[in-house]
Amino acid sequence: MRRRQSDIATDPEAFEAFYRRHVDAIARFLARRVDDPHTVADLVAEVFVAVLDSAHTYRPGLGSEIAWLYGxxxxxxxxxxxRAFKETRLAGRLGGRRLLDSDDLAELEERIDAESVARxxxxxxxxxxxxxxxxLELVVIDQLTIGEAATALGIRQGAARARLHRARRALRNVPEMAPFVLEGI
Structure with missing residues (x-):
């Protein structure tokens, strides 16, 4: 029996199962967008802390767990x-990062390398x-359905289809984008 999303905020076993089910997808999602392994590791942790705070907002009828989690x-x-923009603008980037052991660092560097084309x-x-x-990111790169991407963005499916069509049309002649946008034009 599948537990309700809100159970993950109060049931450690439910949270652990949810975490194990989705941690790799979230690490890949973030590695496609960030090229620093320390930041990826920190963001993965922050996402799951945010999940604990917002588990009550998940509505299964509106989309899958992964679509909600990508949101x-x-x-x-x-x-x-x-936060980084403000910090950089004010004082530069120093400290505040946890140390990664060599295995964690190597794994995150491999993920970052594997996602270089997407970056x-x-x-x-x-x-x-x-x-x-x-x-475009959610549908073409993250492989969500249009409905799931609409849920992640908080928009209707019709608006999602229009956005996807405009994005694909705008990028169809960009060589780096050919593998990503040609499908569905």
Whole structure:
């Protein structure tokens, strides 16, 4: 029997099962967007802390666990980017990171290397409007369905389809994007 999402906030076994089911997907999601293994490790932890705080917001009828979790991860990454921008602007980046052992560091570096093509694709998408880019990322790179991506972004499926079509049309002539956008044009 599948436990309700809100159980993960109060039941350590439910949380552990949820974590084990999704930690690799979240690490890959973040490694596609961040090229520093320390930051990836910190963000993975932050995502699951945020899950504990927001488990009550998950509605199974609106999408899968992974779609909801990607939404949590996107919000966590956005918050981190805002924080890092402020920190860099004010004082530069020093300290505040936990030390990784060599196995953790090697594993995260492998993930980051494996996601280098996707990071180059993200660079090519930088000129797209935020909503169109987010939709393309979730559907084409993260492999969510249009409905799941709509859930992660908090929009309707019709709007999601329109955003995806605009993004694909805008990038169809960009060589780095060919493997990502040609499907479904």
């Amino acid at each position: 949590v991860a996107r919000n966590t990454l956005s918050a981190e980017r805002r 180059r694709a993200f660079e090519a998408m930088a000129e797209l409007p935020d909503g169109d880019r987010a939709m």
